[in-house]
Amino acid sequence: MSEREPESRELSFVSRERGPAHDDDDDDMLQNGRSLPPTDRGRGAYVSLACCTVAQVPIWGYSVSYGIFQEYYSSSKSGIAGSPGSFATIGTSQMGIMYLMMPVAFLLLHRHPRLRRWCGPLGLLVTVVSLVSSAFVDSVGGLIATQGVLYAVGCGLLFSPISMYMDEWFVQRKGMAYGVMWSGKAAVGVAMPFVFSALLDRFGLRATLLSWTVASVVLTCPLLFFLKPRVPLPPSTQARPLSFEFLRRAPFWMMQLGIAIQALGYIMPSTYMATYASNIGLSSVSGPILVALFSFASIPGAVVHGVLGDRISATAVILISSFGSAVPVFLLWGLSRHFANMIVFVLVYGFFAGGFSSTWSSMMREIKRDDSSSDTAVIFGMLLGGRGVGFVLGGPVSGALTTARGALSEESLGYATIYGPMILCTGITAILGAWGSYWKLLNKAASQGFSECLPIRHP
Structure with missing residues (x-):
């Protein structure tokens, strides 16, 4: 089996520095007598990239638009009593928990790859429960618990396996893949604040949260169906070794x-x-x-x-x-x-x-x-x-x-x-x-x- 050698020539610090692209899998690697799909190209890679990019809508749509909700909560329309600082805590808790849980989630899913297939559906279930619950709470504490904590955990559980699948499919063009994925998040930041603002003005908070719940389910379910790992799951349930x-x-x-x-x-x-x-x-x-x-x-x-x-x-x-x-x-x-x-x-x-x-x-x-x-x-x-x-x-x-x-x-x-x-x-x-x-x-x-x-x- 041929292996790609890292490029040894370096033209100052702007040269391309390449090392081993992935753990132990390559385009022509064989597993259980079957060749793996190619990386960086082909239907599997592009489907993975498309699914991962579209998934940024339900994962980040509410978080990047929270300023709109914060303004609504602070007004008399919401009927929820609280200081501007307490409402801001909801958004900072949500974003902070989502990012801070990532190291633990990625480590766990690498050690136990069989959990990945369940992690996405579990994350969707948690987000649905949190959004529906938050639509019926009437206190800042309830919003912090449902939107600031529970919703963040659900979105983090969704983001982790989806990103890991994409990481398997792209090796030499990994930067391009991650760039497209993050551009999806940026696109969400362009459109969703205006969408949520219009919904809140016309239908109110409860209808907006429930409609976002339905939209998240409709968007996420097909993605979880089409998104597949490139490397088949190992037959053994033994935890993978991990280098620190x-x-x-x-x-x-x-x-x-x-x-x-x-x-x-x-x-x-x-x-x-x-x-x-x-x-x-x-x-x-x-x-x-x-x-x-x-x-x-x-x-x-x-x-x-x-x-x-x-x-x-x-x-x-x-x-x-x-x-x-x-x-x-x-x-x-x-x-x-x-x-x-x-x-x-x-x-x-x-x-x-x-x-x-x-x-x-x-x-x-x-x-x-x-x-x-x-x-x-x-x-x-x-x-x-x-x-x-x-x-x-x-x-x-x-x-x-x-x-x-x-x-x-x-x-x-x-x-x-x-x-x-x-x-x-x-x-x-x-x-x-x-x-x-x-x-x-x-x-x-x-x-x-x-x-x-x-x-x-x-x-």
Whole structure:
């Protein structure tokens, strides 16, 4: 059986760094006397990618639109008493739990792959129970329990096996696949807030939640039917061995630290953009438009960064995303308060920052190269946990930053508003999101000389 050898030639840090693509399966691998379907191409791979992308609608549709529900809960229409902070806790709990449970879920499903076929249906059942229950609760505590905790667990159980199946089907084009998947989430962020806003205004909270329950079931059931694993389940029920060697290596933790820092700042523009637009005197429709444009720009951003991750090194693609995110924050958001400039800002920032999660495939490739016995899906779950840490910290940090100034300035600079400290934090965290790249370049400079770190190597 032929094996693909990693490319040994490296053209500075922008060259493609490839290691073993997956655990022990390849395009021409035989199992039980039968050849496995090809990776990266063919009907099975594309069906898996399509199912995984469409699945982002029921998984993330409510989470990315929670700002609409938070506004509704805070109004007199909901009939639910609570402070704005208590309603915000529902959304932060939901997003935080979804991400923080990923490392445990991915580890468990890797060790016991037979659980994957039941994990998706169980997740759907949990989401249905949580949504139906939340439609009939009348307290903040009930909403936190149903929407903040139970719904997050259900969506996490749905996301985990679906992502692991896609990871099996794509090896050399893994970055492209993850980019398309994340673009599906971004597309949800464009459309669903407007859909939920219209439903709440016309039918009210209970009808909206129940209709979303039905839509989630209708969307998810066909996906669970058509989505199949590439590698057949082993006949033995014995737990799979799992290597944690990559956790003992510095590269993983440097990249994980960068992910957490980037997530801390990334959540701020999308969370406060609508409020910022209102406070600086823009029209009431400006905020939702800016948020929608941010998500819209993330669609091509996710795909482009994913494709780049398949072609160039993790160091390069992370730096592109980080500096591409930081520049518009400092120059467009911080130095102006005009609507036209804000449109340019959300488009540029959304493209580069929205593509950051698609760079993870290149990180996974580098980590896999250092520890060939590790599983890329498990690494992906760990990286999701790092993002969850950043999101959880981002809520209280952003709240503290917006209260650092006492009043809204009349000056034309975004830095002069009460959001000035938050703008600076967003730009700085975007730069520090490439922490793993900086660490790698410094190590390379220390061991091989500064010239080896330049984009163009001298002969």
